[in-house]
Amino acid sequence: MKILNSTVLVTGANRGIGLALVEKLLEKGAAKIYATYRSANDRSMLQELDERVVPIHLDLGDRSLIAQLSQSVPSLDILINNAGIFSAADILEATEEQLRNDFETNFFGALAVTKALLPALKKNSSAAIANLSSIAGLASMPSFGGYSASKAAVHSMTQSLRGKLKADGISVHGVYPGPVATRMTEKMDMETTPASVAAGNILEDIENGVEEIFPDTMSQQVGPLFLSSPKKLEQSFAAF
Numbered sequence: 746m747k748i749l750n751s752t753v754l755v756t757g758a759n760r761g762i763g764l765a766l767v768e769k770l771l772e773k774g775a776a777k778i779y780a781t782y783r784s785a786n787d788r789s790m791l792q793e794l795d796e797r798v799v800p801i802h803l804d805l806g807d808r809s810l811i812a813q814l815s816q817s818v819p820s821l822d823i824l825i826n827n828a829g830i831f832s833a834a835d836i837l838e839a840t841e842e843q844l845r846n847d848f849e850t851n852f853f854g855a856l857a858v859t860k861a862l863l864p865a866l867k868k869n870s871s872a873a874i875a876n877l878s879s880i881a882g883l884a885s886m887p888s889f890g891g892y893s894a895s896k897a898a899v900h901s902m903t904q905s906l907r908g909k910l911k912a913d914g915i916s917v918h919g920v921y922p923g924p925v926a927t928r929m930t931e932k933m934d935m936e937t938t939p940a941s942v943a944a945g946n947i948l949e950d951i952e953n954g955v956e957e958i959f960p961d962t963m964s965q966q967v968g969p970l971f972l973s974s975p976k977k978l979e980q981s982f983a984a985f
């Protein structure tokens with residue numbers, strides 16, 4: 746799936762990995778980038794990036810806004826389900842509402858956006874979907890087990906979509922970042938990879954048809970361990 750001259754939609758495009766993806770897509774010659782944002786304050790920033798950027802107001806918690814996507818986006822080559830929340834919820838201590846919040850945005854939100862945009866993706870003979878899971882979606886990190894569970898659901902959704910959409914020529918990519926320098930990780934005491942580096946690696950792997958994408962320094966170590974021994978990865982994450 747080539748980025749050059751493609752039409753791409755990125756959710757959560759106003760900051761972090763999402764904004765870095767928009768900037769890299771511009772560099773790589775995408776023809777049109779639908780960039781979703783939640784707060785009205787972010788619209789003009791996105792509009793001023795480049796005339797190829799089309800800002801769209803989208804809150805993953807608002808199903809009526811998601812339903813409108815099919816009217817605003819007639820045709821699409823690549824969908825990147827990037828928007829997500831991280832609640833550091835311990836699975837035993839969090840309230841059910843906290844745990845449901847992670848699932849609502851990370852899993853149900855991304856699934857609803859995908860369903861709304863499938864007709865636009867199916868208009869093309871080939872297309873791609875990339876879902877931002879996490880290394881914590883491959884094996885749980887117990888101190889934020891709620892987030893891990895929601896990202897495991899994204900991993901499972903990715904596998905499910907891959908099977909369902911193969912015959913339509915839609916490739917489905919799972920993205921499993923470790924710590925990337927964004928607002929999500931700013932309070933964590935961990936080494937991070939710059940968002941621009943992670944975004945560049947994500948797009949290169951989509952172009953190369955890589956199904957499991959490990960875009961940063963930590964995930965590049967964790968990914969091979971997951972692929973060779975999921976049990977060893979679980980054991981190494983148990984202390985987190």
Ligand SMILES: NC(=O)c1ccc[n+]([C@@H]2O[C@H](COP(=O)([O-])OP(=O)(O)OC[C@H]3O[C@@H](n4cnc5c(N)ncnc54)[C@H](OP(=O)(O)O)[C@@H]3O)[C@@H](O)[C@H]2O)c1
Nearest residue numbers: 757761762783804805828829877879922924925927928929
């Ligand atoms: N950074 C990391 O280390 C890391 C590691 C693993 C996975 N990830 C995943 O990578 C993705 C991007 O993360 P990031 O680090 O760039 O995070 P970030 O800087 O916190 O940005 C999150 C983005 O998601 C948007 N968003 C959150 N809830 C939303 C909702 N209900 N509706 C619409 N947009 C919503 C935010 O919009 P607002 O600005 O309006 O809040 C923001 O644009 C996420 O799915 C995250 O789980 C990140």
